[in-house]
Amino acid sequence: MENIFDQIIQHISIHVPLTESEQQVIIGYLTTRRIKKRQFLVSEGEHCRTEHFIAKGCLRSYYVDEKGKEYLLRFATENYWITDLNSFTNNVPSTQFIEALEDSEVICITRQALDCLLIDLPKLHKYFMLIYRNAIINNYDRIQQNFSLPALERYRNFQKKYPQLEQRVPRYMIASYLGITPEFLSKLSAQK
Amino acid sequence: MENIFDQIIQHISIHVPLTESEQQVIIGYLTTRRIKKRQFLVSEGEHCRTEHFIAKGCLRSYYVDEKGKEYLLRFATENYWITDLNSFTNNVPSTQFIEALEDSEVICITRQALDCLLIDLPKLHKYFMLIYRNAIINNYDRIQQNFSLPALERYRNFQKKYPQLEQRVPRYMIASYLGITPEFLSKLSAQK
DNA sequence: CGCGACGTTGATTTGCCTCAACGATTGTGG
DNA sequence: CCACAATCGTTGAGGCAAATCAACGTCGCG
Numbered sequence: 085m086e087n088i089f090d091q092i093i094q095h096i097s098i099h100v101p102l103t104e105s106e107q108q109v110i111i112g113y114l115t116t117r118r119i120k121k122r123q124f125l126v127s128e129g130e131h132c133r134t135e136h137f138i139a140k141g142c143l144r145s146y147y148v149d150e151k152g153k154e155y156l157l158r159f160a161t162e163n164y165w166i167t168d169l170n171s172f173t174n175n176v177p178s179t180q181f182i183e184a185l186e187d188s189e190v191i192c193i194t195r196q197a198l199d200c201l202l203i204d205l206p207k208l209h210k211y212f213m214l215i216y217r218n219a220i221i222n223n224y225d226r227i228q229q230n231f232s233l234p235a236l237e238r239y240r241n242f243q244k245k246y247p248q249l250e251q252r253v254p255r256y257m258i259a260s261y262l263g264i265t266p267e268f269l270s271k272l273s274a275q276k
Numbered sequence: 277m278e279n280i281f282d283q284i285i286q287h288i289s290i291h292v293p294l295t296e297s298e299q300q301v302i303i304g305y306l307t308t309r310r311i312k313k314r315q316f317l318v319s320e321g322e323h324c325r326t327e328h329f330i331a332k333g334c335l336r337s338y339y340v341d342e343k344g345k346e347y348l349l350r351f352a353t354e355n356y357w358i359t360d361l362n363s364f365t366n367n368v369p370s371t372q373f374i375e376a377l378e379d380s381e382v383i384c385i386t387r388q389a390l391d392c393l394l395i396d397l398p399k400l401h402k403y404f405m406l407i408y409r410n411a412i413i414n415n416y417d418r419i420q421q422n423f424s425l426p427a428l429e430r431y432r433n434f435q436k437k438y439p440q441l442e443q444r445v446p447r448y449m450i451a452s453y454l455g456i457t458p459e460f461l462s463k464l465s466a467q468k
Numbered sequence: 469c470g471c472g473a474c475g476t477t478g479a480t481t482t483g484c485c486t487c488a489a490c491g492a493t494t495g496t497g498g
Numbered sequence: 499c500c501a502c503a504a505t506c507g508t509t510g511a512g513g514c515a516a517a518t519c520a521a522c523g524t525c526g527c528g
Contacts, residue, residue, distance in 0.1 A: 155423045209401035216408035221362045223415035
């Protein structure tokens with residue numbers, strides 16, 4: 085089995101055991117997409133109708149305010165899902181951009197396909213419940229840190245938590261993730 | 277039916293239809309707890325072993341940094357769940373306090389009971405999946421606002437989004453939710 | 469080769485914080 | 499039912515973390 089879908093099946097299996105035939109049902113709903121560095125999976129204004137599981141590569145989601153400043157919402161690498169969850173869930177235009185930071189391969193499922201899949205295999209609700217729960221825990225950790233820690237400590241924690249990411253993404257995006265300017269991150273790094 | 281459990285059953289039913297007997301199964305796992313203003317549902321350091329659905333009242337979760345400063349993570353009112361999700365999920369000591377801001381009534385389910393309930397009624401995974409998904413959408417909205425909007429606009433958006441909360445909670449907690457000091461919120465309100 | 473993307477450095481500005489003082493309100497015990 | 503203490507909100511002076519703006523060096527790539 086040299087199948088790209090093995091990876092997502094594996095990931096789901098960690099949380100919810102799957103029979104061979106259930107695996108085939110899932111795969112029936114999936115498509116794949118290759119996306120080159122600097123290309124966009126989603127752009128602001130368009131409806132985001134697919135969830136994306138990253139088989140290979142690295143992407144970011146961010147939004148742009150009225151002054152043109154970018155704010156990085158998250159990075160996502162192998163075995164993470166990325167989408168504009170609000171647009172995907174509530175059928176509203178996306179407020180985000182999702183961009184590949186490396187040549188990447190993603191596994192896609194449309195909103196409609198996901199609805200059908202969840203009817204076919206209700207046990208997958210559990211998978212998403214667990215995934216989402218982790219996301220919430222992470223979000224609160226980030227909110228907490230942004231409020232209570234100075235930028236330098238947030239940066240150190242980022243390095244500790246995502247050591248591999250520092251090598252893969254430009255510094256100014258890390259600054260944006262931390263909620264500071266690239267200039268200030270540079271100064272922080274310089275002074276120690 | 278003058279039952280306090282009606283409220284949670286109703287809330288679940290919005291997301292997942294329930295038969296009469298399924299309702300009884302759920303209720304079998306629940307307990308209730310009255311909690312007076314200023315009392316704590318959870319304190320830092322203890323394991324948080326229950327999820328709480330608020331039938332009546334208003335609570336907050338917050339944590340305290342090493343300097344003794346408080347940071348408000350969220351408010352929760354009727355029909356919302358509140359817990360330290362990390363402590364509850366991963367069986368680690370809580371880093372938060374959860375405190376009643378009014379005399380309140382909450383419906384409790386322990387981690388063990390929830391595990392059993394989800395085995396008995398797997399369809400409830402869907403309920404939590406939907407609840408959690410909304411939480412994530414809200415979290416990103418908050419993260420986004422904290423990064424890109426000045427305090428005054430965050431305050432205005434808070435007023436717009438939670439008009440009833442302003443009447444129910446002290447201003448210094450709103451300031452904490454917004455990530456600013458009460459003094460600064462006061463100055464913002466004064467100047468316009 | 470030359471241009472654009474990226475990172476750094478410095479001077480200046482600013483949004484928000486800290487600390488301190490002071491009313492107003494609430495609540496509580498004598 | 500009053501006195502006193504907390505709790506809460508406000509105001510002002512001064513300080514600091516981080517932003518802004520601008521300039522400049524470097525690298526990778528078309």
